[in-house]
Amino acid sequence: MKRPLSRLLKSPSLYLAAVIVVASCAPSEPELASVGAPVDADVRAGEALVAKYGCTNCHDADATRRERLAGQAGPDLSRVGERLTWPGLVTQIIEPRPRGNGEFLCGANTSPEDAVVLANWIRGEHYVDTESVAVLPSEVEMGRVLFDSIGCVACHRGDDSKGGLLVDSFEGDYTIDSLARLLGAGREPGGKTWHPSFGLDASEAKSLASFVLVGDRAGFERSVGLRVEYYEPDSFDGGEPDWDRLEVVRSGVAVAIDLSLAEREDSFGLRFSGEVFLESPGSYEFYLTSDDGSTFDLDGRRVIDHGGLHGPDEKSATLELEAGFHPIEVTMFEQSGGEALSLEFALNGLERLPLGDLGLFYSSAIYTAPAQLSMPRLKPGTVIGADDGQQNTTDQDAKLMFEQYGCANCHTATAGERQTLRAFRPIEELASNAGCLLAEVPHELGADTLVPRFAFHDQRRITADLELKQLNAYMDFESKPAGALEEKLFVDRELARLNCLACHTRDGAGGPPDSLEHKFGQAYDGDDLGAEGHLPPTLTGVGAKLTPEWLVKVIAEGSRGAGSRPYVQVQMPSFQVDVAADLARALEAVDVPLWAASHPSREEPLFSEEIASSGHVLVGTGGFACIACHLVDGKNSLGLPMIDLASTTTRLRYPWFREWLEHPTEMRKGTRMASFWSEGTSARADIFEGDADRQIQAIWSYLSLGVGLPLPAGLVTDPGAYDLLPLEEPIYHACFLRDASARGMAVGFPERKHLAFDFQHLRLHSLWYGDFVNAAATWDGRAGGLIQPEGTGVLLLPEGLAVARLEDQSTTWPQNKRRPDGWRLLGHKRSPEGIPTFRYALGETIVEETLQPVFGARGHFLRKFRISGIGHDALFLRLGSAKNISFHEDTIRLQGTGILQGEPDGEVTLRLVGRNLKPAPPVTDLGAGATRFLLTEQGSTIEAQAIAGDLDEVLVPILPNAQGVFEIEVGLQW
Amino acid sequence: MVSLFPTPTVLVSLLASSVLLTAAAQEDAPPEPTEADYYELVSIDPQAGLTSALGDLALEVGGLCFLGDGSLLAATRRGEVWLVKDYATTPSYTLWADGLHEPLGLLPHNGWIYFAQRGELSRMRDSDADGRADEFEVVNEAWSISGNYHEYAFGPCLDGEGNFWVTLNRPFGSGAFEVADFRGWAAKITPDGKICEMVASGLRSPAGIGRSPWGELFYTDNQGEWCPANKLSLLQEGKFYGHPWGIESSDLPMSKVPYPIPTRDFEERFRAGELIPRVTSEIKSLVLPAIWFPYNKLGRSASGFDWDESKGDFGPFAGQLFVGDQYEASINRVALEQVEGIWQGAAFPFRHQLASGVIRARFEKGAEANGLVVGMSDRGWTSVGSRRDGLQRISWTGKVPFEIHSIEARPDGFRLHLTKACDAQLVTTEGFRMTSYTYEFHEAYGSDEMDNARLEIQSATVSKDGKTVDLVVGTAQLLDAGEDAEALPAPALREGYVHELHADCLRDASSGAALLHGDSYYTLNRIPSVK
Structure with a gap:
C-alpha cells in the first residue's frame, strides 16, 4: 500500500x-x-x-x-493515549466530532493514513486497555443519578436522558476506565482537559462513565452467583459499617454466603449483592447467623438486622414471598475473636437449607471499546489496526x-x-x-x-x-475592537466561556431555564428551602461579597474543596487555578467599586476576646439562635442545614456581611434568613444596648475564631454519633486513652479547648482545641476502644511527670515510661465551674495541677501548679521541653517536632502569669548541643539561667515560699 | 330506624352481659395468676427532655445506692452518676457526677460515696453541697488493667471489719496496654485504703458482690469457660473459684491464694474435663457454688443481688436473696441454708419482664421502704427486655403468691415450705417430677447438664397446716447412658448435683391455683446426716 x-x-x-x-x-x-x-x-x-x-x-x-x-x-x-482509544484518537484527528451541544473540537483534516501516523506518534507508550468491562446495573443507576443531580444537565441540555450528549459520535473513543479517569481527573483541581472537574471519586466516575457509555442501551444479563466485596478496615466500632465509605480490598463472585472469601480472622467485612430466585411462592423463614454483626435485605427492605458485636447467634424472620427474582444484600463484619456467617431458609416450615441452594444471581452488562478502526471515509472494507502506519515512518517524520x-x-x-x-x-x-x-x-x-x-x-x-x-x-467588522480588554468585558467573556451562567445568574441574566429547574434538586431531605436550596447563589456583586482568596478557591476547587451549601444538589465544578485567579481578580475589580458606590463604608472590626464572647452569646440559643438554621463548625443546627458559620469570615467580606445581617430580605428576595434588627431595634437589647453595629461586629468577632471556635449554647448532639459536645459546662470522660494508658481522663470545656490526663502515669497527656472526643470507643457496644483527641492543634506534653527529684540541676530528666516509684495518684477536684485540679503525691509532697481553658482563638490554657509538703530534696518542675527553646520578650517559645501532633514545626508559647520574665539569658555555646533553662525567682522577677542539657528544657526549682508552698502559673498558647 | 350504633341503653346491656359471661367463665377455670398480681413493676423514668452528655439520657445503670431521704444515686456504665429524688413517687433527675470509669457499684460510707472504677477504688463527695460531686479521691490503685473492655471492676462491698472488697473481671482478648496481673481475682482493701490484698482467685465475670445479713460475702459469676453455669458462691479469703486465667499471679506478693494444684499445670490437668463433684478432691481450695442457676432455666447471666431484710414488707420471702439476670431481664429468688457448715439451697424464678438486662438489684433501706430497685442495661450483651436501659422498682402488691417458700435438704429427700396451704387431697408422688444433674469442669464455654438422673418420689407427706410437704426420694435412674441402654440405678441423692423439681400437683388450698412458679432448683452440696 x-x-x-x-x-x-x-x-x-x-x-x-x-x-x-x-x-x-x-x-x-x-x-x-x-x-x-x-x-x-x-x-x-x-x-x-x-x-x-x-x-x-x-x-x-x-x-x-x-x-x-x-x-x-x-x-x-501528552497523555492522551490514556484517555482516548486508538480508534478514537485517529478519527478525531481526521474530523471534528462534537461531544455535546456546547463543545467544540477540531480535526486536523488529514488523510486517514496520516491520521494513523499522527495517532501512533501522539499516543506514544500510553495505551488505554480495551479489555471488556463488566458494568453493574447499580453502577449505571448511580451514574444516572449523578448525571441528573450534580449539574451535568446544566451544560448538556438536550432532551434525551443524556442531555444531548452526542454519545454515538464518540462511543468508541473511550473505555469505561478511561472516561472515568477523565471525569475523575479533577481530584486535582483543574485537570488537563477542557471539561470542568467535579472531583468525583473513583466509583462515582466509573458510574458516570458507565451511564454515559452504556446507559439505557445495556443488555443486562444474569450470571450465577452473587457479587461480593471484601473489606479489611483497621477496626469496626460495632455499629453498622458505612460500607460505601470503606475501601474494597477485593471483589468477585461468590456462589455461597459464607466466610470462604475472608483472608484473615479479625477486622474484615463482606458484602454480597444480587438476586435470589424463588421457584415457588410461600412463607419463607430466613435464619441469619453471624459473629459479629450482619444484615439481610430483600427487595430493598431490611429483613434481619443482626448488628453489633456478638457471638455466633442466630436471628430469624419470616416473609411471604412471590415466586421470581428478588434483589438481596447480605453484609457481615467481624471485629475480633471468633467469626461466623450463614444464611439459611425454610419454605413453609420445611427443612432448613442454605440460601445458596436457591438460585443466586447477579446482573451485569459487558462494555467493549473497539480496538480497531473502521469508518466510512476509508475504502470500504479497509480496516486500520494499531500497528498500521508504523512502518517507514520515524518519530521525526511524525513530529514534523x-x-x-x-x-x-x-x-x-x-x-x-x-x-x-x-x-x-x-x-x-x-x-x-x-x-x-x-x-x-x-x-x-x-x-x-x-x-x-x-x-x-x-x-x-x-x-x-x-x-x-x-x-x-x-x-x-473592519475596525475590530482593540486595546486592553475592559475588566467587565473579560468577566462577561469568561462567564460565557466557562458557561457559569448555565447555573448562576448575574445582573439579571443566566440561571437555568424554567424547563430545567426541576433538575436542580435539593440535597436536604427536609423542608423545601426554596430557591436557596435548589439553585447556586447569584454572581451579582459576588466580587464584593466573597473574599478574594475564597473566590479563587471556589472557582479552583468547586464544591468538593470549597463547598458551603451541602443542601444544594448541583455541584460547583472546579477550573484551572490560573483561570480562577484571573476571573476572581476581574470580578473584584468590577464589583467592589459598584458596591462602594451604593453602600456606606464599613470597617472590619478589630478582634477582642470580650467582644467575641458577646458574639458567642448572640449566636447561641440565648441570643439570636443562629444555630436554629446554621451549622457551626461541622455540628448540625437545630433544624435546617444552612451554611456553616465557622466559615463566615473566611468566605465573606465584612461590608457585605454587615449589610446581609441587617437587610437580608432586601438583598435576597425570598430568603429564609431572619432579620434581627428590624427598624433598628435588636431582639437582644441587653447586649450593647441593642446596637446593630456593635452586635454585628461582635458576631463577626466571634465567628472570626473560625474552625475550632467555642460552640454556641443550645446545640444538640446526635446520640448515634457519640460526639461529646461540652456546651454549658465541662464534660469529664474517663477512658482508655490512646498512646497513654487504660486510666485516661479527657475533660472537654465549653471554650472548645480540651485536655487529657493520664492517671496511670500522673501526667498531663495532651491539650487541644476544636472537637472534643468521640465517646463511641468507651460507650458503643462492649466498647473497649481507645479515645483520642478529635480536634485540631493537639499539643502533646513530654513523657514523664512534670515534677521530679533530681540529684542537682544538671541531672537528666527521668525518662520513665512507667510511673516512678513512690508516686501515687490522690485524685482530682473540680471547681464549681468544673475546672479540674489533678492531685498526685510523692511521699509528703503533694502536687496540685489546675488546668483552665481561656476563651479565644486556637489553643490557650492556664496551667497552675501548687506544690506543698516540700521537703529537703531537690525538686524541679519542668515547664517544657522541645527541640528548640528560645526567649522572646516576656514569653518562652517551644518549637520543633513532637510538640504539636502532625506539625513538624509546631510552636507553643509559654507565659508566666503575674511575674516578669527577664529578657533572654545569654546563651553561649555550652558544648552539649542543648540548653536547659533554669528559672529562678528574684522578687517578682524571673530570671533564666542557661546551662548545658541533653535537650532544650525549661525547669524551675521547687522552693517553698513563706507559707511553705510553691506556686506558679503558666499560660500556654499555640 | 336501624342505627349502625347501639343506643346507650343497648350498650349498657351488652357490657353487662359480657361481665356476666366473664364471671361464668371464672367459675369454670379461675384465671392463672401472674407475677404482676403480686409484684408490680414501675419504671423510674427521667422527665421528658432531660439529657446527658450525649443527647437523650442513657441510664445504663451499673451502680445503685440509697441516700435514705427518698432519693437514690444511679451510676451508669457511661460514667455518669444521677441523683434521683423522690424516685418512688415523682422522680427528678440531676447529674451528680460524670467522668467515672465504668462504675459498677456505689457504696455510701463515712460521708463519701465509694465506687470501683476500672483502674482503682475511689470515693467522691459533694463538699460544697451544690448538687454536684467535686472531690474525687483514690482509695487504692493497686490493681492494674491492660485496656480490655472486659476488665470490669465490681463493688465495693464492705465486710464486717470495714474492708472493701472488689471483684475483677478477666479480660477477653488483648488490651492496648501491658498485660495486667490479678485479673479474675477479688481484692480486699483495708479501711484506710493503704493495703490491698488479692484474696480470691479463679473468678470469671463476677458481676455481683454482696454482704449477707449475717456478714458473709457472696458473689455471682457468669457461665463461660471454666464456669459451667451461672453460680452464686460464698466469697472467702484464700479460695479458688475455678478459672485459671490469673492464677500465675498467685506467686506475686499481694496474693493470698496459692496456685490451685501442686503440679502447676492446671489447664493441662483439666484439658479432658472433669465432673464438678470430682474436682474438689483435686483442688482443695476450690469453692463449689452455693447455688447453680441452670442455663436458660434461670436466666443466662447472673448479676447483682440483695437480701430482703425488710421483715415482711416485701412479701413472704423475708431474709431471702434476690438475684438479677442480665439476659433474661428477670429476678430469681434464692433460699439458702447451711448444712454442716456448707451453704446450699434452692433457686426459683421470681419476676420476669423487666425493661432491660438487670445489672443491679438493691433493696431500699429505711422505714417506709419495701421495694427492690433494679438498674438495667443491655449494651453489649443482648437482653430479652424491650428497652435498652433504665431503672425500675419492684414492689409487693400485698397479695401472697402461692409459691414454694424454701426447700430444706433432708437425709432422705427434701422438705418444701409453702407460702400458703396446699390442697393435700391433690398431692401425689407422681405429681412431682424430679431430676438431678451436675456439670463438667472444662475450658469450653459452659457445660451441658451431665450425668442426668430421674428421681422417683417415694412418698409425699403434707403437714397438717398444709404448708409443708416432705418428699422422700426413692430410686434414681441415670438417663445419659444412651437410648438403647437400660436405665442404670444411681444413688437417690447426689452431692454436687442440682436437684430440679417440678411440683405439678401442688394447688392453693383456697383458690385451687397452681404454684406461680412450679419449677425449683436445689443445689445439693451436702446431704444432711441427721434431721
Missing part, C-alpha cells in the same frame, strides 16, 4: 509553511465597516468566540489586539507532521511543548465565510488550501448557526 506520508514529505510546499496561507473567498461587503461605528452584540460575541476557540493560536493579531484576543490552548495531548498540520499551534504533545510553528493569516486579514469557517473544507493533502476542520457547521451543535453568525460578523 502506498503511503500518503511519503507524498506529503516529498511535497516541497509543505516544508515552506510561510507559503501556506488560508485561501479566502471574496469577502462579503461588511455592514458595519466604518471606523468608530458602534460595536454590535454579534461582533462582541464573535470576538469572545475568537478568544474562546483560541483562534490566535494560529492567526496572530496585531499588538493592539493580541492580549484581548488571547485564548486558551488546546488540551494537552504534527507541526505542519498545525497541531503544535494549540497542543502540547509528549515530545514537544506547544508553539506556533505554522503561521496562518493574521486575524485582521481574515474574512467571513472563508477558510476554516467554510462548510466544506478541502482536505486534500499537498494542497495549499489545507486547513484544519472545525465543527462550526456541525448541526448537532445547537449553537452552530449562532456562533457562525457571530464569528462572521466579527471577521467582517
Whole structure:
C-alpha cells in the first residue's frame, strides 16, 4: 500500500509553511465597516468566540489586539493515549466530532493514513486497555443519578436522558476506565482537559462513565452467583459499617454466603449483592447467623438486622414471598475473636437449607471499546489496526507532521511543548465565510488550501448557526475592537466561556431555564428551602461579597474543596487555578467599586476576646439562635442545614456581611434568613444596648475564631454519633486513652479547648482545641476502644511527670515510661465551674495541677501548679521541653517536632502569669548541643539561667515560699 | 330506624352481659395468676427532655445506692452518676457526677460515696453541697488493667471489719496496654485504703458482690469457660473459684491464694474435663457454688443481688436473696441454708419482664421502704427486655403468691415450705417430677447438664397446716447412658448435683391455683446426716 506520508514529505510546499496561507473567498461587503461605528452584540460575541476557540493560536493579531484576543490552548495531548482509544484518537484527528451541544473540537483534516501516523506518534507508550468491562446495573443507576443531580444537565441540555450528549459520535473513543479517569481527573483541581472537574471519586466516575457509555442501551444479563466485596478496615466500632465509605480490598463472585472469601480472622467485612430466585411462592423463614454483626435485605427492605458485636447467634424472620427474582444484600463484619456467617431458609416450615441452594444471581452488562478502526471515509472494507502506519515512518517524520498540520499551534504533545510553528493569516486579514469557517473544507493533502476542520457547521451543535453568525460578523467588522480588554468585558467573556451562567445568574441574566429547574434538586431531605436550596447563589456583586482568596478557591476547587451549601444538589465544578485567579481578580475589580458606590463604608472590626464572647452569646440559643438554621463548625443546627458559620469570615467580606445581617430580605428576595434588627431595634437589647453595629461586629468577632471556635449554647448532639459536645459546662470522660494508658481522663470545656490526663502515669497527656472526643470507643457496644483527641492543634506534653527529684540541676530528666516509684495518684477536684485540679503525691509532697481553658482563638490554657509538703530534696518542675527553646520578650517559645501532633514545626508559647520574665539569658555555646533553662525567682522577677542539657528544657526549682508552698502559673498558647 | 350504633341503653346491656359471661367463665377455670398480681413493676423514668452528655439520657445503670431521704444515686456504665429524688413517687433527675470509669457499684460510707472504677477504688463527695460531686479521691490503685473492655471492676462491698472488697473481671482478648496481673481475682482493701490484698482467685465475670445479713460475702459469676453455669458462691479469703486465667499471679506478693494444684499445670490437668463433684478432691481450695442457676432455666447471666431484710414488707420471702439476670431481664429468688457448715439451697424464678438486662438489684433501706430497685442495661450483651436501659422498682402488691417458700435438704429427700396451704387431697408422688444433674469442669464455654438422673418420689407427706410437704426420694435412674441402654440405678441423692423439681400437683388450698412458679432448683452440696 502506498503511503500518503511519503507524498506529503516529498511535497516541497509543505516544508515552506510561510507559503501556506488560508485561501479566502471574496469577502462579503461588511455592514458595519466604518471606523468608530458602534460595536454590535454579534461582533462582541464573535470576538469572545475568537478568544474562546483560541483562534490566535494560529492567526496572530496585531499588538493592539493580541492580549484581548488571547485564548486558551488546546488540551494537552501528552497523555492522551490514556484517555482516548486508538480508534478514537485517529478519527478525531481526521474530523471534528462534537461531544455535546456546547463543545467544540477540531480535526486536523488529514488523510486517514496520516491520521494513523499522527495517532501512533501522539499516543506514544500510553495505551488505554480495551479489555471488556463488566458494568453493574447499580453502577449505571448511580451514574444516572449523578448525571441528573450534580449539574451535568446544566451544560448538556438536550432532551434525551443524556442531555444531548452526542454519545454515538464518540462511543468508541473511550473505555469505561478511561472516561472515568477523565471525569475523575479533577481530584486535582483543574485537570488537563477542557471539561470542568467535579472531583468525583473513583466509583462515582466509573458510574458516570458507565451511564454515559452504556446507559439505557445495556443488555443486562444474569450470571450465577452473587457479587461480593471484601473489606479489611483497621477496626469496626460495632455499629453498622458505612460500607460505601470503606475501601474494597477485593471483589468477585461468590456462589455461597459464607466466610470462604475472608483472608484473615479479625477486622474484615463482606458484602454480597444480587438476586435470589424463588421457584415457588410461600412463607419463607430466613435464619441469619453471624459473629459479629450482619444484615439481610430483600427487595430493598431490611429483613434481619443482626448488628453489633456478638457471638455466633442466630436471628430469624419470616416473609411471604412471590415466586421470581428478588434483589438481596447480605453484609457481615467481624471485629475480633471468633467469626461466623450463614444464611439459611425454610419454605413453609420445611427443612432448613442454605440460601445458596436457591438460585443466586447477579446482573451485569459487558462494555467493549473497539480496538480497531473502521469508518466510512476509508475504502470500504479497509480496516486500520494499531500497528498500521508504523512502518517507514520515524518519530521525526511524525513530529514534523504534527507541526505542519498545525497541531503544535494549540497542543502540547509528549515530545514537544506547544508553539506556533505554522503561521496562518493574521486575524485582521481574515474574512467571513472563508477558510476554516467554510462548510466544506478541502482536505486534500499537498494542497495549499489545507486547513484544519472545525465543527462550526456541525448541526448537532445547537449553537452552530449562532456562533457562525457571530464569528462572521466579527471577521467582517473592519475596525475590530482593540486595546486592553475592559475588566467587565473579560468577566462577561469568561462567564460565557466557562458557561457559569448555565447555573448562576448575574445582573439579571443566566440561571437555568424554567424547563430545567426541576433538575436542580435539593440535597436536604427536609423542608423545601426554596430557591436557596435548589439553585447556586447569584454572581451579582459576588466580587464584593466573597473574599478574594475564597473566590479563587471556589472557582479552583468547586464544591468538593470549597463547598458551603451541602443542601444544594448541583455541584460547583472546579477550573484551572490560573483561570480562577484571573476571573476572581476581574470580578473584584468590577464589583467592589459598584458596591462602594451604593453602600456606606464599613470597617472590619478589630478582634477582642470580650467582644467575641458577646458574639458567642448572640449566636447561641440565648441570643439570636443562629444555630436554629446554621451549622457551626461541622455540628448540625437545630433544624435546617444552612451554611456553616465557622466559615463566615473566611468566605465573606465584612461590608457585605454587615449589610446581609441587617437587610437580608432586601438583598435576597425570598430568603429564609431572619432579620434581627428590624427598624433598628435588636431582639437582644441587653447586649450593647441593642446596637446593630456593635452586635454585628461582635458576631463577626466571634465567628472570626473560625474552625475550632467555642460552640454556641443550645446545640444538640446526635446520640448515634457519640460526639461529646461540652456546651454549658465541662464534660469529664474517663477512658482508655490512646498512646497513654487504660486510666485516661479527657475533660472537654465549653471554650472548645480540651485536655487529657493520664492517671496511670500522673501526667498531663495532651491539650487541644476544636472537637472534643468521640465517646463511641468507651460507650458503643462492649466498647473497649481507645479515645483520642478529635480536634485540631493537639499539643502533646513530654513523657514523664512534670515534677521530679533530681540529684542537682544538671541531672537528666527521668525518662520513665512507667510511673516512678513512690508516686501515687490522690485524685482530682473540680471547681464549681468544673475546672479540674489533678492531685498526685510523692511521699509528703503533694502536687496540685489546675488546668483552665481561656476563651479565644486556637489553643490557650492556664496551667497552675501548687506544690506543698516540700521537703529537703531537690525538686524541679519542668515547664517544657522541645527541640528548640528560645526567649522572646516576656514569653518562652517551644518549637520543633513532637510538640504539636502532625506539625513538624509546631510552636507553643509559654507565659508566666503575674511575674516578669527577664529578657533572654545569654546563651553561649555550652558544648552539649542543648540548653536547659533554669528559672529562678528574684522578687517578682524571673530570671533564666542557661546551662548545658541533653535537650532544650525549661525547669524551675521547687522552693517553698513563706507559707511553705510553691506556686506558679503558666499560660500556654499555640 | 336501624342505627349502625347501639343506643346507650343497648350498650349498657351488652357490657353487662359480657361481665356476666366473664364471671361464668371464672367459675369454670379461675384465671392463672401472674407475677404482676403480686409484684408490680414501675419504671423510674427521667422527665421528658432531660439529657446527658450525649443527647437523650442513657441510664445504663451499673451502680445503685440509697441516700435514705427518698432519693437514690444511679451510676451508669457511661460514667455518669444521677441523683434521683423522690424516685418512688415523682422522680427528678440531676447529674451528680460524670467522668467515672465504668462504675459498677456505689457504696455510701463515712460521708463519701465509694465506687470501683476500672483502674482503682475511689470515693467522691459533694463538699460544697451544690448538687454536684467535686472531690474525687483514690482509695487504692493497686490493681492494674491492660485496656480490655472486659476488665470490669465490681463493688465495693464492705465486710464486717470495714474492708472493701472488689471483684475483677478477666479480660477477653488483648488490651492496648501491658498485660495486667490479678485479673479474675477479688481484692480486699483495708479501711484506710493503704493495703490491698488479692484474696480470691479463679473468678470469671463476677458481676455481683454482696454482704449477707449475717456478714458473709457472696458473689455471682457468669457461665463461660471454666464456669459451667451461672453460680452464686460464698466469697472467702484464700479460695479458688475455678478459672485459671490469673492464677500465675498467685506467686506475686499481694496474693493470698496459692496456685490451685501442686503440679502447676492446671489447664493441662483439666484439658479432658472433669465432673464438678470430682474436682474438689483435686483442688482443695476450690469453692463449689452455693447455688447453680441452670442455663436458660434461670436466666443466662447472673448479676447483682440483695437480701430482703425488710421483715415482711416485701412479701413472704423475708431474709431471702434476690438475684438479677442480665439476659433474661428477670429476678430469681434464692433460699439458702447451711448444712454442716456448707451453704446450699434452692433457686426459683421470681419476676420476669423487666425493661432491660438487670445489672443491679438493691433493696431500699429505711422505714417506709419495701421495694427492690433494679438498674438495667443491655449494651453489649443482648437482653430479652424491650428497652435498652433504665431503672425500675419492684414492689409487693400485698397479695401472697402461692409459691414454694424454701426447700430444706433432708437425709432422705427434701422438705418444701409453702407460702400458703396446699390442697393435700391433690398431692401425689407422681405429681412431682424430679431430676438431678451436675456439670463438667472444662475450658469450653459452659457445660451441658451431665450425668442426668430421674428421681422417683417415694412418698409425699403434707403437714397438717398444709404448708409443708416432705418428699422422700426413692430410686434414681441415670438417663445419659444412651437410648438403647437400660436405665442404670444411681444413688437417690447426689452431692454436687442440682436437684430440679417440678411440683405439678401442688394447688392453693383456697383458690385451687397452681404454684406461680412450679419449677425449683436445689443445689445439693451436702446431704444432711441427721434431721
